[in-house]
Amino acid sequence: MQYPFKLPHTISNPMGEILTFHSIENENGVKKMIVFNQLQPGAGPPFHVHFKQEESLTVTKGLMGYEVEGQEKNFLKEGKTVFLKKGQRHRFGTGGHEPLECKGWIKPANSVDYFLTGIYNSMTKAGNPKGDSFDSAFLMTRYKSEYDIKDIPAFVKKIIFPITVFVGNLLGKYKHFKNAPKPLN
Helix, strand or coil: CCCCCCCCEEEEECCCEEEEEEEEEEECCEEEEEEEEEECCCCCCCCEEECCCEEEEEEEECCEEEEECCCCCEEECCCCEEEECCCCCEEEEECCCCCEEEEEEEECCCCHHHHHHHHHHHHHHHCCCCCCHHHHHHHHHHCCCCEEECCCCHHHHHHHHHHHHHHHHHCCCCHHHCCCCCCCC
């Protein structure tokens, strides 16, 4: 897969998250995306899942709170690591009142840089965590075989998003997604 952005590539959203896609490493023939995260107090992604990717995060500054669906919330201090299996719904964020910095990886790299860049841009455009309706619907529909966000009701994902994408196509709202990488099946 051709990566659409020159690395390192940094994105941010108005909720206090900065994510840098640093580099790609080849591990036993699998492309692994190296990432660096910076989160302000109270920031962090919602419950989400990578259906086709594993993820690992190591705290380099601050305290991380993380939760795997169905398990108790845990905290990691500097130097500690969490490993998340593909298909494991999870969330993480600052575990205290100080900023959090961590480094990690996601493998295989797949479309994670494109998808998250689109999601962060959508949030910035709308000024809120839900993002721009058309952009969010496009990204969540196109990449539904790779990613999911728990807080979005099933009815919205199955009915509203496809209708929104259809209308968005009619209105020409997706020209900025013309080079979107194909999703994995």
